[in-house]
Amino acid sequence: MKTYIAFLRGINVSGKNKVPMAELKELLVDQELKEVKTYIQSGNVLFKSEWDNTKELEKLLSAAILDHFKFNIPVIVKTVEQVKEILNQNPFKTDDENLQKQNYFVLLNNWPIQDDIEKLTLEAYANEEFLVTNNCVYLKCNVGYGKAKLNNNLIERKLNVLATTRNYRTMNKMLALSN
The missing domain is CATH 3.30.70 (Alpha-Beta Plaits)
Structure with missing residues (x-):
């Protein structure tokens, strides 16, 4: 199981695209993601998954958010190794x-x-x-x-x-x- 970090774009900004972190966490657990943790209200999510493809995970998260919250949110998923490399x-x-x-x-x-x-x-x-x-x-x-x-x-x-x-x-x- 790999660890990933998802970065959501444009949520909880100026009262638009409101996504409560507790609700987001529950939604992602329902998508069979494991050990889901959120950090601050700007849409940063740490999770584990059996999936091996960040692009497919981005699609999964975006679709789940669209279905549940009724607005389209771009999601960028990186592996922990990719985030380390960026830093x-x-x-x-x-x-x-x-x-x-x-x-x-x-x-x-x-x-x-x-x-x-x-x-x-x-x-x-x-x-x-x-x-x-x-x-x-x-x-x-x-x-x-x-x-x-x-x-x-x-x-x-x-x-x-x-x-x-x-x-x-x-x-x-x-x-x-x-x-």
Whole structure:
């Protein structure tokens, strides 16, 4: 049985797409997922499954949420190993807690095409640094994500993929929960 982390996009934001975590947990247990744990209201779920395919798990979770809550929520599922790799490859890695707060991870559901990556890489955004990889855009927001021009929606448009963004603390917490 493998351990996975699911990141739901766009739930419990400004009163829209309300998904109570206890109800989500129960729904996922009903989908035969094991040891389901949620973390904060933004849709972070740790679980175990016999399934071996993250794309099929994404479809399962999205379909269950649509059926139960009646709205479509994109879901990105990563293995614990993939999350470790994303954290280890962070080009903005630091031990300084104040600087860690500037680190964001834009998780991509599919690999963007190389042309789109190259076009985005040529762009510059004031007070922001970024690196695009096949499964994540590493984002350092020197004045905070709330003021970032290169946000989740813009990255989705520029790279033609679905994405969801998490901060450094959440990514590390999900990894810690997996142990």
